Amino acid sequence: MSRPTVHPTPWTDLGSDVAAALELRLESMVEELTRGVTVSVPGFAGLDQPRFRRDAREAVAVALRRFVTLAGTREPALTPEVREVYVALGAAEAREDRGPDALISAFRAAARMLLREASDAVLAAGPLTAGQVLQIADATNAFVDELVAACTDGYARQVRELAGERDRRRHRLTELLVEGGASAQVVQQEAAALGWGALGRVTPVLLPVAEAREARFRYGSDGLVSERGDHVVAIVRHGTRFDRDLLGPRLRGRGAVVGPTGPWEHLPEAVRLTELTARWAREGADALVDDHLVELALAGHPAAVAVLARDRLAAFDPLPEAQRLPLLVTLEAWLRHWGARGPVADELFVHPQTVSYRIRRVRELVGPRLHDPVFRFEVHLALVDVLRSAGPGPG
Numbered sequence: 001m002s003r004p005t006v007h008p009t010p011w012t013d014l015g016s017d018v019a020a021a022l023e024l025r026l027e028s029m030v031e032e033l034t035r036g037v038t039v040s041v042p043g044f045a046g047l048d049q050p051r052f053r054r055d056a057r058e059a060v061a062v063a064l065r066r067f068v069t070l071a072g073t074r075e076p077a078l079t080p081e082v083r084e085v086y087v088a089l090g091a092a093e094a095r096e097d098r099g100p101d102a103l104i105s106a107f108r109a110a111a112r113m114l115l116r117e118a119s120d121a122v123l124a125a126g127p128l129t130a131g132q133v134l135q136i137a138d139a140t141n142a143f144v145d146e147l148v149a150a151c152t153d154g155y156a157r158q159v160r161e162l163a164g165e166r167d168r169r170r171h172r173l174t175e176l177l178v179e180g181g182a183s184a185q186v187v188q189q190e191a192a193a194l195g196w197g198a199l200g201r202v203t204p205v206l207l208p209v210a211e212a213r214e215a216r217f218r219y220g221s222d223g224l225v226s227e228r229g230d231h232v233v234a235i236v237r238h239g240t241r242f243d244r245d246l247l248g249p250r251l252r253g254r255g256a257v258v259g260p261t262g263p264w265e266h267l268p269e270a271v272r273l274t275e276l277t278a279r280w281a282r283e284g285a286d287a288l289v290d291d292h293l294v295e296l297a298l299a300g301h302p303a304a305v306a307v308l309a310r311d312r313l314a315a316f317d318p319l320p321e322a323q324r325l326p327l328l329v330t331l332e333a334w335l336r337h338w339g340a341r342g343p344v345a346d347e348l349f350v351h352p353q354t355v356s357y358r359i360r361r362v363r364e365l366v367g368p369r370l371h372d373p374v375f376r377f378e379v380h381l382a383l384v385d386v387l388r389s390a391g392p393g394p395g
Contacts, residue, residue: 009074060110070139087153091157114143202238204270205234207257273296330362335376
């Protein structure tokens with residue numbers, strides 16, 4: 001027995017008797033395929049939602065009605081109207097962020113069930129020949145392939161559209177953070193639209209423009225990347241897999257300048273300090289703004305002093321102000337008088353034992369760093385500014 005001729009429209013070989021047999025079982029086939037697709041496909045099995053089941057039934061019904069009308073014709077598989085239904089179905093899956101795997105599994109299951117149902121329908125009218133089975137198989141597979149193509153097209157279009165919208169949101173959030181001045185509500189709303197939680201501490205990183213593509217790939221959903229003139233600024237969220245302590249090692253050799261980590265509200269100043277440090281760094285060399293804060297502060301950049309104070313004096317932040325301020329005042333005088341207890345006590349009008357107690361408390365808070373001359377200089381520089389802003393302090 002010769003194999004039936006393969007047509008670009010293989011349903012052409014299905015006779016009117018096949019169409020009639022399918023027509024008689026159309027409603028039961030709709031129910032059977034809907035139940036099979038929504039239950040047997042793992043990606044859909046857990047979706048016990050009336051709307052999802054209603055939409056699934058409608059999609060199956062549209063496809064089966066179209067398949068029945070194709071038998072014995074040379075028409076293309078899908079009319080524009082039917083194709084649009086499946087384009088929309090693919091787009092909906094992308095919006096639900098389910099990925100294409102569930103759809104592909106559903107169509108595989110649908111192809112098997114459609115072949116079985118169509119064969120049973122024809123068999124009810126009389127014996128099936130091997131040739132008829134092949135004809136039905138060719139027709140059902142080719143038809144389902146067209147449905148898959150329409151869904152895939154809709155899915156791809158929606159993914160591109162969502163990616164474009166996501167890129168626009170990322171660009172807007174970047175501008176809000178770098179330019180500053182936006183309300184906390186607006187910034188947090190934009191961050192939430194990207195699927196982030198509450199936006200807290202961030203770190204700016206400057207990179208050569210040539211690193212832009214790699215930076216976008218590297219940071220993914222954990223940061224923002226924006227081109228600014230002859231460099232790229234990446235904003236990395238604190239607490240992600242690219243935490244502050246990991247940035248330097250991961251970016252070594254890329255000409256990266258890692259800025260100070262701080263609250264997102266301070267990002268404009270942090271970016272400015274990072275850009276200034278990039279000008280000082282040797283071209284193509286890595287650099288840390290933390291290593292240049294003193295130079296930046298002495299060059300007249302208040303933001304550098306603020307970063308010094310925020311970082312070097314962080315150990316005092318948990319203390320109540322009534323305890324914190326006397327310790328800071330005493331520490332500043334102690335540093336200025338080179339650790340001489342008497343002059344500090346005279347200046348602050350306190351007993352020398354009080355000075356000793358306060359400095360012991362300072363050592364408990366900051367640890368052995370208090371013996372580091374660089375740290376002491378940085379702390380003194382920060383304290384002068386902090387205490388000037390605080391006004392006259394207690395003794």
